[in-house]
Amino acid sequence: MKVGVRRLKPVKVFNDEDADRIHVLSLSLLQDMGVKVLSERALKILENAGAYVEHDKRIARIPSYIVEEALRKAPKAVTLYSRNPKHHLTLDGVHVYGVTDGAGTNVIDLETGKRRPPRKEDVAQTAVIVDYLEYMNLYYPTVTPRDTALHSHVVHEFDAALNNTDKHFVAGSMDDPRVVPFVVDMMEAVLGGEEEVRKRPIMSSVACQSSPLIVPFEAIEPSLELAKYNVPIIVMTMPIAGANGPVTVAGSVLIGNAQVLAALTILELAKPGSPVLYSSYPLSQDMKRGSQSVAFPEAIQIIAGHIQMAKYYGLPVFAGGTVSSSKLPDVQAAYEKSLNGLSTAMAGVDVGIGSIGLLENYNTLCYEQMLIDYEMYTMMLKLLGGIEVNDETLALDAIKRVGQEGHYLADKHTIAHFRETWQPLLSDARPYDAWLKAGGKSVVDTAKEEIQKILKTHMPPQLDKDVKQKLSKIVSKADEELEREKTI
Amino acid sequence: MASAELEKKINEAVNTLDSEKVSEVTKELIDKGANPIEVTNAFARVLREIGKRYESGELYLVELLAAGESARKAITEIVEPKLKLLGVKRETIGRVLLGTVEGDIHDIGKNIVAALLSSAGFEIIDLGKDVSTEKFVDAVKENKPHIIGLSALMTTSMIKQRDIIEALRKEGLRDKVKVVVGGAPTSQQWAEEIGSDAYGADAIEALKLCKSLVGKD
Numbered sequence: 253m254k255v256g257v258r259r260l261k262p263v264k265v266f267n268d269e270d271a272d273r274i275h276v277l278s279l280s281l282l283q284d285m286g287v288k289v290l291s292e293r294a295l296k297i298l299e300n301a302g303a304y305v306e307h308d309k310r311i312a313r314i315p316s317y318i319v320e321e322a323l324r325k326a327p328k329a330v331t332l333y334s335r336n337p338k339h340h341l342t343l344d345g346v347h348v349y350g351v352t353d354g355a356g357t358n359v360i361d362l363e364t365g366k367r368r369p370p371r372k373e374d375v376a377q378t379a380v381i382v383d384y385l386e387y388m389n390l391y392y393p394t395v396t397p398r399d400t401a402l403h404s405h406v407v408h409e410f411d412a413a414l415n416n417t418d419k420h421f422v423a424g425s426m427d428d429p430r431v432v433p434f435v436v437d438m439m440e441a442v443l444g445g446e447e448e449v450r451k452r453p454i455m456s457s458v459a460c461q462s463s464p465l466i467v468p469f470e471a472i473e474p475s476l477e478l479a480k481y482n483v484p485i486i487v488m489t490m491p492i493a494g495a496n497g498p499v500t501v502a503g504s505v506l507i508g509n510a511q512v513l514a515a516l517t518i519l520e521l522a523k524p525g526s527p528v529l530y531s532s533y534p535l536s537q538d539m540k541r542g543s544q545s546v547a548f549p550e551a552i553q554i555i556a557g558h559i560q561m562a563k564y565y566g567l568p569v570f571a572g573g574t575v576s577s578s579k580l581p582d583v584q585a586a587y588e589k590s591l592n593g594l595s596t597a598m599a600g601v602d603v604g605i606g607s608i609g610l611l612e613n614y615n616t617l618c619y620e621q622m623l624i625d626y627e628m629y630t631m632m633l634k635l636l637g638g639i640e641v642n643d644e645t646l647a648l649d650a651i652k653r654v655g656q657e658g659h660y661l662a663d664k665h666t667i668a669h670f671r672e673t674w675q676p677l678l679s680d681a682r683p684y685d686a687w688l689k690a691g692g693k694s695v696v697d698t699a700k701e702e703i704q705k706i707l708k709t710h711m712p713p714q715l716d717k718d719v720k721q722k723l724s725k726i727v728s729k730a731d732e733e734l735e736r737e738k739t740i
Numbered sequence: 741m742a743s744a745e746l747e748k749k750i751n752e753a754v755n756t757l758d759s760e761k762v763s764e765v766t767k768e769l770i771d772k773g774a775n776p777i778e779v780t781n782a783f784a785r786v787l788r789e790i791g792k793r794y795e796s797g798e799l800y801l802v803e804l805l806a807a808g809e810s811a812r813k814a815i816t817e818i819v820e821p822k823l824k825l826l827g828v829k830r831e832t833i834g835r836v837l838l839g840t841v842e843g844d845i846h847d848i849g850k851n852i853v854a855a856l857l858s859s860a861g862f863e864i865i866d867l868g869k870d871v872s873t874e875k876f877v878d879a880v881k882e883n884k885p886h887i888i889g890l891s892a893l894m895t896t897s898m899i900k901q902r903d904i905i906e907a908l909r910k911e912g913l914r915d916k917v918k919v920v921v922g923g924a925p926t927s928q929q930w931a932e933e934i935g936s937d938a939y940g941a942d943a944i945e946a947l948k949l950c951k952s953l954v955g956k957d
Contacts, residue, residue, distance in 0.1 A: 659848055659851050661802060661805050661809075661851065661852060661855055662757075662759075662802060662805040662806035662808075662809040662810075662855065664757075664758065664759070666802050666806075667757050667758075667802060667803070667806050670800060670802045671800075682941065682942055683924070683941045683942055684927065684941070685927055685928045685939065685941035685945070686941035686942045686944070686945050687941075689941070689945070
């Protein structure tokens with residue numbers, strides 16, 4: 253596995269005084285207007301700490317000192333552990349990690365090109381692809397499978413991931429606290445005991461807040477359970493500017509920031525020192541049609557604003573990335589993803605520049621797009637590396653050796669450094685006739701062939717047979733015990 | 741020295757991609773009395789193997805070029821003088837005359853082609869850049885190449901490719917040499933329009949074409 257390194261300073265999208273103001277106003281919103289908390293347990297945690305709680309309305313007004321204290325307790329550098337210790341990830345503001353985009357609801361079938369509901373097999377296959385791609389460091393299930401028991405889907409996703417990659421797992425839609433014991437059992441099966449799980453939980457979990465200012469039951473209750481095992485919680489805000497967030501970018505940055513602080517406060521009160529990641533995946537409203545986009549410029553700006561706020565607090569940040577509202581792996585997907593990805597990269601994210609694979613506002617998995625996004629991601633990593641200037645990189649000796657009219661093609665300086673240059677996986681630089689002769693393929697065609705090759709040839713690290721069996725038993729048990737009332 | 745051992749030494753040296761090392765090893769072999777014909781043949785086999793590794797995607801173009809360049813240097817500077825003493829001429833798979841046409845000083849594409857062809861075993865006569873039509877024709881007369889490669893980067897200079905083909909025809913040389921054109925503004929269509937034998941879209945294509953034109957593909 254390889255890891256990106258940031259040498260460029262993060263770009264700021266507002267002044268430091270503006271960040272102060274967004275912080276102070278977030279505190280005052282939580283203290284004066286209050287946040288709706290749809291969990292009795294979380295309300296009690298807040299109340300015990302000194303918040304004013306109206307239980308009938310489920311509103312908590314949190315004094316600023318409580319939030320400030322929680323921010324002090326949240327760790328500033330977080331390690332995300334993996335089954336393979338070589339794949340542990342330190343979120344320190346310098347290293348940059350790639351992840352899949354996730355929790356999609358549709359798949360563009362690799363063979364037929366037609367849209368269809370996702371299957372567990374898609375989770376397994378995209379995990380194989382992540383396992384293969386060197387700069388992909390975390391696996392977030394790309395889709396929620398529809399061919400498994402619905403309420404145990406997270407358990408199935410974890411099972412498919414563990415069987416196909418030993419990289420860090422991100423539970424993207426852990427919406428039921430009853431699921432937690434099952435995923436903990438699964439980690440125990442893999443790591444060999446509860447103590448090991450607490451020492452190095454091999455997963456993190458997304459807690460998606462609701463806009464304008466709601467901490468949902470589904471986000472906070474499973475997180476409180478997972479936090480007992482030191483599982484890092486990715487506190488995600490997703491305001492839609494002009495719909496459930498203010499239409500102005502600053503307003504949506506503010507409301508999203510207040511959401512993150514509210515959930516972080518509950519987590520730090522419950523277990524001080526819990527690792528929390530600041531996360532932002534906003535959208536902006538198409539003012540004519542009423543539909544939303546993850547990639548209109550306002551949405552891109554809100555992410556950058558949230559990244560700056562995360563940096564302001566010194567918190568690790570998981571945000572944005574190569575996202576698009578396009579329905580196809582087309583030109584719209586390319587320009588939206590590259591602009592959004594680059595902006596996220598420049599703003600200083602730790603995880604998420606390369607949120608590869610999804611189209612249509614995080615809804616549709618496209619296998620070809622996974623590799624196209626990965627290509628953009630590795631290009632962005634190169635850009636984030638900045639320009640190293642020293643005697644060796646200035647190449648003065650080589651320049652003198654070659655003189656006015658020679659070339660550097662086979663010069664020893666070229667031989668010594670050519671491997672440091674970015675290498676395309678898909679991009680074609682051939683002239684027209686050479687490209688035509690090689691089949692005249694679009695990048696989507698090339699990506700399809702590459703994906704087929706990876707799926708055919710890549711052998712991910714395998715679990716021991718008895719671990720596999722343990723996992724299958726846990727999955728079957730989850731299918732039986734987690735079933736809720738049938739909707740049909 | 742057994743020829744297998746000799747080839748092993750050359751192979752190791754060439755694979756370092758270090759030209760000085762290749763020359764040093766070659767000189768040592770020759771000084772110790774190795775047969776220069778055997779040395780030349782060993783280089784050819786080693787380069788052929790490197791070429792295969794390049795085609796399979798294992799090696800990068802710069803590695804192929806560096807290997808070819810270091811071998812070419814060692815052979816021309818160290819082995820060929822010995823061959824001359826023996827009255828033997830080195831065998832190549834073909835002689836290629838190359839140049840960037842008049843009015844154009846862009847020669848990096850032509851240089852890549854030259855290095856690639858050379859490492860594949862062609863003898864290269866490189867006329868350089870901004871080469872007049874007359875000079876091309878004279879060089880064809882003098883060197884009798886199997887192939888002449890005409891490079892141009894600009895729409896304003898590519899027309900010279902047509903002039904050169906025309907001049908070769910007037911001089912009665914057109915059927916004695918194969919013409920390959922290349923460069924950014926050129927295309928298969930242009931090559932056909934001006935009566936060139938082939939169009940090399942890039943260096944790899946140019947190499948394939950040249951091999952095929954001399955019947956070595």
